[in-house]
Amino acid sequence: MNRADQDACRAWQLLMKFFFAQRGHLPASGAEFDLSPIQCHVLHLIEPGRPLPMSRLADTLSCDASNVTGLVDRLESRGLVRRRPSPRDRRVKVLHLTPTGARLRARLLRQMAGRSLPLSRLSLDQQRTLVKILEALVDEK
Amino acid sequence: MNRADQDACRAWQLLMKFFFAQRGHLPASGAEFDLSPIQCHVLHLIEPGRPLPMSRLADTLSCDASNVTGLVDRLESRGLVRRRPSPRDRRVKVLHLTPTGARLRARLLRQMAGRSLPLSRLSLDQQRTLVKILEALVDEK
DNA sequence: AATATATAGTTGACTTTATCAACTATATGC
DNA sequence: GCATATAGTTGATAAAGTCAACTATATATT
Structure with missing residues (x-):
């Protein structure tokens, strides 16, 4: 195995370590929100006012x-997310946050950004x- | 929410995005090894010649x-890992790789290094x- | 236009991952 | 010795995940 x-x-x-360590911190907030780590992530991925096709979600989660059907079922049954048929392509269903979902997401983000997060160990520069x-890695734009 | x-x-x-993207690459190897992402990670955590108490594994995985009982059951039934009672504390069981497990782990590491292509987008410095x-994040060392 | 092919999402059967409560066996502190 | 804590297992249960088969739309080819 070479250097790279x-x-x-x-x-x-x-x-991987980070991911599992992070997971350990979630239950603290999770007790409050009653969301599994993956549910947190899904909620995180649906930005308010930016509906997300289910297929894209499956893609992002690899x-x-x-599986996405099930995940969304559970979020929808809790009134956090809703499915809407896409007007452009009627096979597609796009996900958007309900007001409750958006509120929860905001609280969740605040929590995660807060001091429970090991990220606060890093300097601003880092x-x-x-x-x-x-x-660069994720090749986002 | 402030800047930081x-x-x-x-x-x-x-x-999180990177993590799931990376996970998406695993099945490709997984097809060959028939290991779930978590099983890969567990195998990754048990270094050859460095037996790991089950409690420490539970700790690392948060x-x-x-749950660890089940994970280890499956790995053990496939002959990759074995439990041994600790001589110091008879409550403890330490995990060590079988020769097969060690071989598989080595191949797995090679594969993962090869397949985590996105990393090659970065300069060595990065x-x-x-x-x-x-x-710094996982506070190792 | 008719047919073939591809894509988005759901359903059902199934396995793995994960939790909790209850239990056994061993350690440790007084 | 007795109380209490810790390591791991078991059983019940839910959520996460896969696959194959299905419905419904879209798109491509002739």
Whole structure:
């Protein structure tokens, strides 16, 4: 294994660790919101006023479409999210937050950004560098 | 929400995105090894010659001990891992890799390093910075 | 236009992941 | 010795995840 591979390996291992460590912090907020880590993430991905097709969600989560059906079922039954048929393509259903969902999402974000988050260990500089690197990685625009 | 919170939020969102994107690459290898993402991670955490108490595993994964029982059951039934009573404390069971498990782990690491292509988008400098920042995040060392 | 093919989402059967409460066995503190 | 804490298992249960089969729309080809 060459040097670059080692870095890649290491980064992956650290990400996994981060993910699970982060998960450990969620229950503290989760007790309040009663959301699983994945539900948090889904809520996070649906930005207010920016409806998200279910297929895109499956894509982002790298999971089967039928799994998304279940995830959305549970969120919808709690009144956080709603499905709407797309006017452009009637096969597509887009997800949008209900007012309750948007409120919960906002509270959730505040919590996550708050001191329960290990991210606060980083300096502002580091946080910005991290964001830049991750943006390059995820190839967002 | 202030500026620092926004950065933290953004970083978190990107980390989660990256994590799931990365996870999407696993099944490709998983098809070969038939390991779930979590099983991969557990195998990753048990370093050869460095037996791991089950309680520490539960700790690292931030999950209930009974969950670890199941995870280890499945890995053990496939001959990748074995439980051994600790000589110091007879309540404790330490996990160690079987030769098969060690071999699989090595192949897995090679695969993951090869497949985590997005990392190759980064310069070597950026890769190292990322590793450093992630280390600070998970508070290793 | 008619037919073929591809895509979005759901359903049903099934496995894995995860939690909680209750239990066994061992350690540790007084 | 007795109380209390800790490590791990078991059983019940729910959520997360996959796959194959299905419905309904879209799009592409002839």
